Amino acid sequence: MLGFQLLNGLTFAALLFVVASGFTLVFGLLRIVNLAHGALYLLGGYVAYEVGGRSGSFAAGVVAAMVAVALAGLALDRGLLRFVKGQDLRQVLLTVGVGLVLNDLFLVIWGGDAFTVPTPEALQGAAVVMGVFYPKYRLFVLLAGVAIFVLLWLVMNRTRYGALIRAGVDDAEMLSATGVDQGRLFVITFMLGSALAGLGGAMGGAFLSLYPGADAEILVFSLAVVIIGGRGSLEGAAIGALLIGLLNTFGQVWFPELSYFVVFGPMALLLAFRPYGLFGRAA
């Protein structure tokens, strides 16, 4: 039973990691707290639902979701955020406005019914893991989460692009001193962060369902992950996601009456001692 609940926590954490890693990348490098990140997640889910359903291919749905949301991120960055560059509070409130508009737009387009992204035959049903039935799809999410972590880690630690991002996260001025095209780096990062939200939407939409309000749910969890992990830290996002995923699962099992408190209480406690999170530094 413990192993079973552990799997539940890990699979949920894998999804949270994918969504939160996009959030923390943008937050880390661009200093933008994108409160429309949840809406981008939901957009990814809806696109995956439409494309996946029509084409009959889950993979096509996932790719479409990532591309569409990356483009939405591009539009958001180039169309709006660049006019308030460097003013973090104006950026936050602007993204709040964008989130509201997107949410309302989704309601107009898709109505309020709960939709589920269709999954391929091979990922349906349950497999036997450690002697218990476990949904194949959730195991897939877990593997995908790990794969994305490894991929992002390699990008951040083994490529020039990653080195630039890490430099920018630590010290924005140093980055501008290197003479790289900062604008392009920022746009690419914003698109990557958005694409990760879209990927999360496609993955999560297949087992957590899509409806008005799903964006706020996932945003709150991602915020907790990033606050715990610290701005711009991939490892922090991974640890934060594990912590929140496990707390959420075991909280529901052991302290059902306190479920929200079990998630946010430890976060508040941590913040009292480390206001910038486990791996974060003051900007």
Added chain:
Amino acid sequence: MKRRIVLATLAAPAMLRAQGTSGPIKIGLMAPLTGVAASGGREIVEGFQMYFETINGRIGGRAVEVTVEDDASNPDTALQKARRLVEQGNVHFLFGNLLANTGLAVANYVRGTGTPYFIPVIAADDLTQRSRLPNVVRVAGYSASQFSRPLADWAYKQGFRRIATISQDYTFGHEQCGGFAQKFTSLGGRVLQQFWHPLNTSDFSPYMGQLANAGVDAIFAMETGADATRLIQAYASFGLKGRIPLMGAMNASDQSVIRTMGAEAEGIVSAAHFAEGSTNAITQAFVADYDRRFQKLPSLYGFSHFSGAMWVAEALKTIGADAENRERLLAAVRATTLTGSPLGAPVSLDAYGNPVYDAFIRRVVRRPDGKLWNAPIETYPRVDQFWGFEPEAYMRQPAYSRAFQGPR
């Protein structure tokens, strides 16, 4: 969509003068058109509007003017909109709302104004029980625990003896589970475990292992909206489907949930006052008409507001459409027996303002065209909100809560 729908503007002056009234019958309809309950809210408006279209927007010679307000799935907004409709719009009566918290907030307001308030979907038990108000009437609606009792009876007759419940942790859930648990235990069955989770729980997986290992014959699930979708999916993907039968409160397998689902929802048994898969001719005509107009089968929200509107319209006809006279209107509504509605059998109110129905036990099955719907498999006649209990004695026991699910 325009907020104000004037369904018929041509008044018949001579007739109105004869009745001593003037102008249209003004109705304020509140529904969540945005927020978490938006899809149900849309259907509230559709069902309501559809009824007035079928009667050409006139009751007893008077035109009907419906003002629709969005309660935004938010009780504070619902309160504000109720004030707007009553104090600014001067509506003759209020209708609607979907979420219990919005309905309870509005009920608290009309307690002061005396405005008649009709609630075909708001199911909070106590609105027609311990804290009932003379001007709040549940036309074509139901109280939360009402149909859980016949379902418990049915479950016991299937040979189920050990049950687990899983439910959203708020009053509506406590009441639906309470009705089930109290009836089931009174028959001799046992409720082994009860799981309460917050509304809008993202991940249901933690409960699936516990349900699978609970050692029960069947599961009773009380879920609404996206939670229902997620629970049914988790139930199928974790391999419980086919091993432990799933029964639901009516919302769990309502059209609003199952119309976007597939095989995972098939076979769920629930109890309700309506079954879109009923063979009743009037019901079928209504379902087909609704499908033609809105390209979907009617949900709880749609049929309840169609029937609720019909109920009040029939009552108004008996008093010369005198909507201004609140006492007369409320008395007429209480005296009306609704016939020829999509609900099927004739329906009337008990002494507490809650309808008495022939309740259907329904199963989710696939229609020849591939759509899922709830088809009746058994009928329990004359089910009222106290079913099998003496009303005054019943109301002396505490309201259902997480702590009280019937005497143990």
Added chain:
Amino acid sequence: MRAVFILAGLVALASMPLLLPSYQLGIASEILIFSVLAMSVNLLAGYAGRTPLCHGAIFGTSTYVVIIAAAAGVPVWAACLLGVAAAGGLSVVFGIIAVRTSGVYFLLLTLALGLIIWGICLRWTGVTGGENGLRGDLRQGWLADSQRLYWLILVVGAVLTFAMWRLVRSPFGLTLRAIKDSPSRMAALGHDVPAHLFAAFVASGLFAGAAGALYALFNDFVSPTTVALPQSVEGLLMAIVGGVGNILGGLVGAFVLIALEQFVSAYTERWLSVLGLTAIAIMLFAPQGLLGLLQRKSQ
């Protein structure tokens, strides 16, 4: 000259009950209540340079406490004081945690703290009524009359505005503004920056608590939506739309947003889009708010 304007404004506000029908008077009451909330946000955002997203939670905590205390038999006026005290107590806790941060961190942290309050109100069903909330019975006797309630709100609002005006012009307020402009310089000059910010946070929480207590009287109902994030966002938007750093910014912002909602929702359901677009437009074109825009125009 300014005294004449203020007096004229007060007379105009005080005569509302004689001019407006009951529904519009209710909206006017709501505008006054939310202007106090926006003013409390303004103290932090406009004068101390810390933008909070938890004031909805502080406001709503007071609302809950008033309704719970009154239901327990506490006289209504005492229940209101308890509500304000609870808001103050909560701000002490939040303040201790939050004042060490600044900028977006402060915003994120206060957002997270507010979420905890929302979670508690939603889940502690035995006390808070959970999702369904609590129905009060406060509007009895003297308070049953909505005109009197409006005047009460107006008097309290005016007194609070005067108190806020004195506060931001006091040496404490001037120090706060200097901290906003350059915290490191103020620290170097020997000022205890965290202590000043903490005091500002608690003062701001008390104002938000007063607004929450008035809201309890006005609405006679409370549910988790009153402490939820959108409430905090709305309070902040009102402060910003009006203009942070201006004592009347909150009143202007509350008036504009509530009046806009009333107007827009009469024609369309797409109020959220309008609100979102308003927020975007303000951030792009008038980050100093409407009053800031007016001042710039007049210069």
